[in-house]
Amino acid sequence: MKSSASVFGPVPSRRLGQSLGVDPIPFKTCNWNCVYCQLGRTFPMSLARAEYTPAEEIVAQTHRALETCTPDFITFIGSGEPTLHARLGWMIRQVRREQGPPVAVVTNGSLLRMPEVRDELLAADVVLPSLDAGSERLYRQINRPHRDLDFQGFLAGMEAFRNEYPGQIWMEVMLIGGLNDHEEALGDLASALARIRPDEVHLNVPVRPPDEPWVQPPTPERLVRARMLLGATVSASSPGVGEEGTFQKLTTPEAVVSIVQRHPMTLSQIQAVLHGRPQDDVRQAVEDLRGSGRVSSVERFGQSFLVVAEARFS
Numbered sequence: 001m002k003s004s005a006s007v008f009g010p011v012p013s014r015r016l017g018q019s020l021g022v023d024p025i026p027f028k029t030c031n032w033n034c035v036y037c038q039l040g041r042t043f044p045m046s047l048a049r050a051e052y053t054p055a056e057e058i059v060a061q062t063h064r065a066l067e068t069c070t071p072d073f074i075t076f077i078g079s080g081e082p083t084l085h086a087r088l089g090w091m092i093r094q095v096r097r098e099q100g101p102p103v104a105v106v107t108n109g110s111l112l113r114m115p116e117v118r119d120e121l122l123a124a125d126v127v128l129p130s131l132d133a134g135s136e137r138l139y140r141q142i143n144r145p146h147r148d149l150d151f152q153g154f155l156a157g158m159e160a161f162r163n164e165y166p167g168q169i170w171m172e173v174m175l176i177g178g179l180n181d182h183e184e185a186l187g188d189l190a191s192a193l194a195r196i197r198p199d200e201v202h203l204n205v206p207v208r209p210p211d212e213p214w215v216q217p218p219t220p221e222r223l224v225r226a227r228m229l230l231g232a233t234v235s236a237s238s239p240g241v242g243e244e245g246t247f248q249k250l251t252t253p254e255a256v257v258s259i260v261q262r263h264p265m266t267l268s269q270i271q272a273v274l275h276g277r278p279q280d281d282v283r284q285a286v287e288d289l290r291g292s293g294r295v296s297s298v299e300r301f302g303q304s305f306l307v308v309a310e311a312r313f314s
């Protein structure tokens, strides 16, 4: 078990306003291994639901955080797949209050084929699952799921969840240039969306370092076409990181690690987030962290992104 739970933020989110993040899963524990994952390669690849972090600890940390902030959402979002936590439903019910902030869950959606996972997510106000492919072939190519998962099971689970869940489903589609942005792939995605009937469709493009170096964003023309065919709103796929104030209780090295643990960034992007601190201090902290091996770099899109040392990129 991980010794301490992970509650962070609130961080600004385009879709969720000021979002208090709750990460119940150890770094990069997932049942998919997406080519675009900004956290690198999945290890371990696991289908096992377990109490990775004690649920009571996560709930206590969340309640403590709520004493000092009033976020727009409490968001379960993993540096792995949050539905792999065996007590996710219990945690959602514990942190959700009548007059309190609504609860969102960001998930890849693959475990919604399990009735017990669907039951657990009924307690959430908004669920944001991923749909990057409308066919088995592209599902395997893009999401590279655990060998016991298949696309038809995924789709059936999503449909069943839609039929049972009265809350909001906001579908997240990652569009990758040359992979799922051509007419046939978009047609398949549109058919899958017609079956799932989400309340909203959000289109994302890779802007953070993808696991695979060949992953590229689509052209502006393909993005416009996808938006039209999928009835989507476009997001820049640059999730909220936080303002200087989010990290005020942390030393500069701790703040840098906290940022790149969830969102790998270039030095100048980190300096922009920590703009209230002397830029030389931030640069020095990054150099020291590199020297001590706590962070390393990955080259993508012609830039050098800082990542935590545990991250493994292809």
Ligand code: SF4
Pocket (backbone or CB within 6 Å): 030, 031, 032, 033, 034, 036, 037, 038, 039, 042, 079, 080, 081, 108
């Ligand atoms: S993007 Fe999400 S679902 Fe895909 S491998 Fe990374 S953590 Fe897992």
